[in-house]
Amino acid sequence: xLKVIVVYESKYGNTKLVAETIIEGMSRVEGIETVIxxxxxxxxxxxxxxxxxxxxxxxHYGGPTKGVKEFxxxxxxxxxxxxxxAVFDTYLGKKSDYFFEKxxxxxxxxxxxxxxxxxxxxxGLSLKVQGMKGPIVEGELPKCKEFGKKIANQxxx
Ligand SMILES: Cc1cc2nc3c(=O)[nH]c(=O)nc-3n(C[C@H](O)[C@H](O)[C@H](O)COP(=O)(O)O)c2cc1C
Numbered sequence: 001x002l003k004v005i006v007v008y009e010s011k012y013g014n015t016k017l018v019a020e021t022i023i024e025g026m027s028r029v030e031g032i033e034t035v036i037x038x039x040x041x042x043x044x045x046x047x048x049x050x051x052x053x054x055x056x057x058x059x060h061y062g063g064p065t066k067g068v069k070e071f072x073x074x075x076x077x078x079x080x081x082x083x084x085x086a087v088f089d090t091y092l093g094k095k096s097d098y099f100f101e102k103x104x105x106x107x108x109x110x111x112x113x114x115x116x117x118x119x120x121x122x123x124g125l126s127l128k129v130q131g132m133k134g135p136i137v138e139g140e141l142p143k144c145k146e147f148g149k150k151i152a153n154q155x156x157x
Pocket of ligand 1: 009015018058059061062065090091092099131132133135
């Protein structure tokens with residue numbers, strides 16, 4: 001059984017919904033065991049049991065939240081050779097897509113710099129919300145299921 005943990009931070013629940021929908025997509029693939037945790041509930045001392053770590057953040061001021069950046073910092077102190085990661089974000093795209101992928105790109109950059117042992121399993125997923133508090137723009141959620149399914153299939157391959 002391959003183990004995946006999906007860690008997220010979410011002020012208004014949208015990124016949480018994305019995390020849950022990714023898990024839904026993953027659970028359709030046999031041989032994958034998933035755990036979902038809000039960032040503050042993660043016990044980093046047990047992080048090494050997971051084969052893949054997925055990290056999700058709302059876009060706050062053009063990048064991941066402070067909490068997510070600190071989490072990545074702390075994660076870097078653990079032995080993660082051979083482990084995989086992927087990231088996802090939500091951003092406010094009311095008038096434009098200016099913030100599309102901004103937080104995921106920053107997370108990838110920080111992870112590559114601070115935790116070179118972790119290898120990216122899939123390109124980041126960036127989903128648009130309609131307002132500060134959501135909801136997620138129609139047509140975005142199915143992408144989460146696909147993202148989860150794709151990662152799970154890659155893991156068992
Ligand atoms: C303090 C704060 C700063 C934000 N800054 C940005 C921003 O720079 N760009 C953007 O696209 N959205 C920004 N947003 C909107 C968030 O991306 C949006 O609230 C989030 O995607 C909703 O996800 P959540 O329900 O998981 O919190 C900001 C939201 C907050 C609360």
